[in-house]
Each structure stands twice: as structure tokens, then as C-alpha cells.
Amino acid sequence: MKQSIVFLLVALLGGNLYSQDMTPLVRKLKAKLDQVNDYEAEGKMKTDVAFIKAPIGRVKVFYKKPNKFRLKKDGGISLLPKGGVSVNMNSIFTISDFAAIDAGEALVNGTHTRIVKILPSDENSDIVLTTMYIDEASLLVRKSTVTTRENGTYTIEMNYGKFAQYGLPDKVIFSFNTKNYSLPKGITLEFDDDKPAETEKLKNRKGRVEITYSNYTINKGIGDEVFR
Amino acid sequence: MWTLIQIELFKIFRRPRTYIAFAAVAALIGVIQFGLKLDGDAYIAFMMRDINSSISVEGKILNGYQVCYIVLQALLVHVPLLISLVAADMVSGEANMGTLRLMLTRPVGRTKFLLAKFIAATVYTVLLLVWLAILALFLNMLIFGVDDLFLLKSQYVVLLRKDDIFWRYIGAFGFAALAMTTVAALGFLLSLFAENSIGPIIATMSVIVFLTILSTLSSIPLFNTIKPYLFTTHMISWKEFFDIKVNDANEAIIGSIQNPGRIIRSSLILLAHIAGFLGIGIWVFRKKDILS
Numbered sequence: 001m002k003q004s005i006v007f008l009l010v011a012l013l014g015g016n017l018y019s020q021d022m023t024p025l026v027r028k029l030k031a032k033l034d035q036v037n038d039y040e041a042e043g044k045m046k047t048d049v050a051f052i053k054a055p056i057g058r059v060k061v062f063y064k065k066p067n068k069f070r071l072k073k074d075g076g077i078s079l080l081p082k083g084g085v086s087v088n089m090n091s092i093f094t095i096s097d098f099a100a101i102d103a104g105e106a107l108v109n110g111t112h113t114r115i116v117k118i119l120p121s122d123e124n125s126d127i128v129l130t131t132m133y134i135d136e137a138s139l140l141v142r143k144s145t146v147t148t149r150e151n152g153t154y155t156i157e158m159n160y161g162k163f164a165q166y167g168l169p170d171k172v173i174f175s176f177n178t179k180n181y182s183l184p185k186g187i188t189l190e191f192d193d194d195k196p197a198e199t200e201k202l203k204n205r206k207g208r209v210e211i212t213y214s215n216y217t218i219n220k221g222i223g224d225e226v227f228r
Numbered sequence: 229m230w231t232l233i234q235i236e237l238f239k240i241f242r243r244p245r246t247y248i249a250f251a252a253v254a255a256l257i258g259v260i261q262f263g264l265k266l267d268g269d270a271y272i273a274f275m276m277r278d279i280n281s282s283i284s285v286e287g288k289i290l291n292g293y294q295v296c297y298i299v300l301q302a303l304l305v306h307v308p309l310l311i312s313l314v315a316a317d318m319v320s321g322e323a324n325m326g327t328l329r330l331m332l333t334r335p336v337g338r339t340k341f342l343l344a345k346f347i348a349a350t351v352y353t354v355l356l357l358v359w360l361a362i363l364a365l366f367l368n369m370l371i372f373g374v375d376d377l378f379l380l381k382s383q384y385v386v387l388l389r390k391d392d393i394f395w396r397y398i399g400a401f402g403f404a405a406l407a408m409t410t411v412a413a414l415g416f417l418l419s420l421f422a423e424n425s426i427g428p429i430i431a432t433m434s435v436i437v438f439l440t441i442l443s444t445l446s447s448i449p450l451f452n453t454i455k456p457y458l459f460t461t462h463m464i465s466w467k468e469f470f471d472i473k474v475n476d477a478n479e480a481i482i483g484s485i486q487n488p489g490r491i492i493r494s495s496l497i498l499l500a501h502i503a504g505f506l507g508i509g510i511w512v513f514r515k516k517d518i519l520s
Contacts, residue, residue, distance in 0.1 A: 076376040080284050178282040
């Protein structure tokens with residue numbers, strides 16, 4: 001009886017420990033993304049935050065290893081969620097020392113994915129926890145939830161197309177929580193009262209930024225001055 | 229009529245007092261430009277401190293369009309006081325100098341005489357706004373360059389694309405001309421009741437200050453009922469040109485205005501005030517016994 005219990009425990013724990021270690025999968029994914037040393041991408045950005053009225057704008061995105069990222073609106077002002085520099089997966093994978101734990105399976109937009117939780121070993125890392133929904137068949141991250149020390153939690157959803165071989169998405173949807181925004185009417189010199197319906201709408205504290213990429217220029221070299 | 233208007237314009241622009249407003253506008257805008265050129269980033273950082281907690285705004289926020297908006301916001305509340313310097317002197321100044329009775333001995337109807345004076349006061353008002361536009365818009369576009377316009381409202385923020393801004397300023401200045409003509413009409417009306425310039429000028433300024441305070445007291449329900457009828461409430465509707473409409477997906481629609489109806493309503497109320505002030509003025513002047 002005693003032997004049976006010990007055998008059962010060893011079998012369960014051993015099996016469990018084996019299934020939890022997702023480091024090889026993450027390393028494989030990292031290796032795929034590492035093909036890209038730099039890229040320049042063009043796209044359209046849509047900002048959907050309750051208290052922001054902004055038109056869709058054309059943007060240019062620049063990335064250079066290991067974690068240089070810059071989003072520029074074509075000659076205009078851009079609005080990005082705090083921590084927006086981490087909009088791409090390549091930046092998240094700059095963490096070299098981490099523990100990757102299996103957290104089950106899930107369907108993301110109809111695609112079967114493996115849920116992997118990544119915990120950085122560095123206690124001072126800004127990223128506290130990353131949950132990745134990895135499409136194992138095509139080795140792509142379909143969705144990711146990143147919890148940071150400074151900028152809260154945000155979710156990145158990715159749709160892939162012709163640049164999937166590099167792990168670069170055609171569309172990125174970045175969801176995040178916003179804080180309340182208000183300025184005294186004395187400063188803005190607004191004397192009229194807002195309609196209640198509009199005020200209610202403004203209370204939605206979920207924000208979204210959608211970037212649809214039309215083209216990528218990969219590994220052609222980008223000067224450091226772009227990121228200044 | 230044209231000759232009468234020319235004479236009135238000649239009289240307005242001959243007086244040194246007329247140029248006080250032009251000099252004051254130039255000095256105020258100069259000070260704002262100087263301050264923003266040297267320390268504009270600190271001002272922007274102060275204004276952005278709330279939104280910066282969740283959104284990072286990148287780009288040239290302090291550009292010519294932005295500075296023009298800051299200037300208009302600061303000045304359009306005070307320009308009425310400068311307009312009253314001339315408008316409230318139009319008839320009372322003549323009475324003070326003793327030339328009113330003399331002028332009315334000429335074969336010109338009182339209504340025509342008064343209308344010529346009012347049109348001259350309106351021309352002065354429009355010229356002051358053109359001067360304001362040259363300094364606040366065109367000069368700032370030269371000094372600070374142009375880019376998108378990022379505006380902070382009390383409950384939300386608006387981002388306007390740079391190719392969707394200039395026409396809004398044309399509209400805003402056009403509306404401001406209507407608002408300032410209302411002030412000129414008020415000053416003009418009050419100038420009929422005095423035989424010196426100081427009284428109507430101070431009375432016009434006092435009325436504007438008093439009504440502006442009433443317009444801002446939104447926390448007292450009693451004043452909320454009368455607020456829609458005060459012309460000072462509608463004088464700031466030029467800002468509606470800088471609020472954009474969004475579709476169901478929360479995308480701003482280029483070339484749209486959030487509340488065009490509010491601009492039309494405010495314009496009609498201001499026009500009604502102008503017609504009312506001028507109508508009362510003509511009625512009073514036609515019945516008045518001119519003794520000075």
C-alpha cells in the first residue's frame with residue numbers, strides 16, 4: 001500500500017514537472033523571432049480610448065535588436081498607451097533568464113494554443129509576468145498578456161499573414177486599462193453642461209490601440225538616430 | 229451712406245485711443261509667444277500631467293495651431309473690453325465734444341446716421357480680429373511651425389490632423405467676429421445714454437464681466453435657467469469648431485464638427501442680440517432730444 005502511494009506520487013509529480021517546463025518551446029519561438037535583426041514597417045493606427053477623439057493615422061514602426069522600438073506617426077502627434085514601447089514580441093523576448101510554465105490550452109480566434117506563463121528571474125525586471133498563447137503548430141504567439149511593474153497589465157492580440165515566417169504580425173490589437181481623465185472647466189473655459197449619455201460613455205476605462213501593418217522591410221539595417 | 233461710413237471710419241482711426249486695442253493685442257500675444265518659445269515645454273507638461281498617467285503623447289504638441297488656440301482662449305475673453313473702448317464712445321464721444329447736435333443739423337436721417345456709426349464700429353471690430361488672426365495664427369505658424377492639434381477638454385481630448393485645422397480657424401474667427409460685434413452693439417447702445425465716454429465704456433465692461441461670471445456659475449441651478457439666454461454664454465461657441473465627431477467605432481471623422489447645431493444656435497442668439505441692441509438704439513435715438 002505504502003509503495004503504491006509513493007509510486008503514485010512520484011508518477012504524478014514527475015509527470016506534472018515534465019509538463020510544466022515550456023522553456024524549450026519558448027526558446028524555439030525566441031530563435032524564430034531572432035531571425036529579425038531590425039525592421040521598418042508601415043501601417044495604420046487606430047486609437048480607441050473613451051476619452052480620446054482621434055482619427056486613424058498612418059504610422060511607421062522601427063525595431064532594432066535587442067529592444068529598440070519607435071513608433072512614428074507620419075508628421076503628426078501619436079497617442080500610445082504607457083508602456084507602448086513593448087507593442088512587439090521581440091522586445092518581450094529580451095528577457096534572457098526566465099522560467100516558462102505550462103498553464104494549459106486555449107482557443108484564440110479559433111486557433112488551438114498552448115498557454116505558457118513566463119516569469120523573469122530578474123527581480124528588478126519591469127515585466128512581472130507574461131502569459132503567452134502560443135500556436136505550437138506554426139510557432140506563433142497569438143495572444144499575450146503582460147503584467148508590468150510600472151504600467152499595469154495589457155493584452156496584445158496578433159493576427160498573422162505574409163510575414164508569419166518571421167513571427168511578425170499583420171495586425172496587433174493592444175488592450176489596456178486607462179485611468180480617469182478630467183480637467184477643471186475653469187481651465188478649459190467650458191461653460192456648458194455635458195449630456196449625461198456622453199458622460200456615461202466616457203467612464204469606460206478600457207482602451208485599445210489597433211495597428212494594421214501594410215508592409216515590412218526586414219534586416220535592411222536601421223541607424224540608431226531613428227530611435228532618438 | 230458710404231460717405232457717412234468713411235467719415236466715421238476716419239474719425240475712429242484718427243483717435244489715438246483706437247490703437248490702444250491693437251497695441252494691447254500685439255503686446256499680449258508677444259508676451260505669450262515669448263513665454264511659450266522659452267518655456268513652452270513646461271506649460272505643456274503641466275497641462276498633460278493628467279493624461280500622461282495612462283497615455284504617452286508623442287510629437288510636436290507645441291506648434292503654431294496649438295499656440296493660436298492658447299492665445300484665443302486667453303484673449304477672446306478680454307478682447308470685448310478693448311472693443312468697448314471704441315464702440316462705447318461712438319455717440320457719447322460726439323456728445324462730449326458737443327458735435328452731435330451740429331452733425332444732426334445736416335440733412336441726414338437719424339437712423340442712417342446711427343447705422344453708419346454702427347457699421348464703422350463693426351469695421352473696427354473686424355479689423356481688430358484680423359489683426360489678432362495675423363498675430364495669433366499666421367505669425368505663430370511661422371514661429372512654431374504647423375502640426376496636428378491636440379486639445380484638452382474637461383472630459384476628453386481631441387486630436388485634429390493638421391490638414392483638418394485651418395478651415396476651423398477661419399470658422400472660429402468668423403464666429404468671433406459675430407461675438408465681438410455683439411459686444412460692439414452693446415457698447416454702442418450704452419453710448420446713447422451718456423454725454424461722456426467713460427461712463428458707457430465702464431458700463432459695457434461691467435455688463436460683460438457680470439454676465440460672464442453668471443455664465444460660468446453652472447453649479448447654481450437658478451443661473452442655469454437664464455444662462456442659455458446670455459450672449460456671453462454663446463460668445464465662446466467658437467470652440468465648437470475644434471470638437472470633432474466620432475463614429476460608432478470611436479474613429480474621428482475628418483472634416484466634421486461635433487455640435488454644428490450649437491454653433492448655429494449661438495450665432496442666431498448673437499444675431500438676435502445685435503438686432504435687439506441696434507433696434508433699441510435706433511428707437512431711443514430717434515426719440516431722443518439732442519441737447520449736446
